[in-house]
Amino acid sequence: MRLLIMGPPGAGKGTQAVHIAQRLSVPHISTGDLFRANLTEGTSLGLEAKKYMDAGEYVPDSVTNGMVRDRLKQADAAQGFLLDGYPRTVAQVAELDGMLAGNNIDKVIVLTADADEVVTRLLHRAEEQGRADDTEEVIRRRLEVYAEQTAPLIDLYAARGILVEVGGMGSVEQVTNNIFAELHV
Ligand code: B4P
Secondary structure (H helix, E strand, C coil): EEEEEEECCCCHHHHHHHHCCCCCCCCEEEEHHHHHHHHCCHHHHHHHHHHHHHHCCCCCCHHHHHHHHHHHHHHHHHHCEEEEEECCCCHHHHHHHHHHCCCCCCEEEEEEEHHHHHHHHHHHHHHHHHHCCCHHHHHHHHHHHHHHCCCCCHHHHCCCCEEEECCCCHHHHHHHHEEEEEECC
């Protein structure tokens, strides 16, 4: 299966993606995790991405698209994958379509959650993990960027008939169950 998971920051994408990928035996490919891994390794890509991530802005397509293209060429992604956090813009959708060359996405999972709840979750994560982009000011900016640049993808994928919208407000386990009930797998 070729799946995407989307949703505002803090809706639970990364959290749910781990469970979905494990159950379906597909690789979990998170652009946020790839950027953070590059940063930990001190690569030039990681250092470039950090400038944008710390401000709550999207990393430029010139950096992001090539990174995803390289990852999808790896053998483990040949039979399926769960992409988490990509595409995030209409231009990235077109790039991804090109990369897939007709092996289209089967389903796009969109997690929904209230703004107040996501801010609470991310501030809690800040206490536990100290991520530089989990300050209240940056979280609010990330929510704005999501509304401006990523929310339009919901209509785009709905028009393709592959959108699955799932409420992200219960416990992690409840949300996982809701996702599988909607995916019918
Ligand atoms: P991401 O790593 O994708 O960050 P995120 O939006 O915060 O989501 P994440 O998946 O980590 O968190 P989740 O909601 O699961 O991106 C980071 C940055 O990278 C972006 O801002 C951007 O700069 C850059 N970037 C990434 N992809 C890009 C692209 N394609 N183009 C350009 N730039 C890109 O979890 C949040 C918290 O909620 C966790 O602490 C979790 O424990 C908690 N939680 C989850 N579910 C819960 C539940 N049901 N109940 C209570 N808490 C819950």
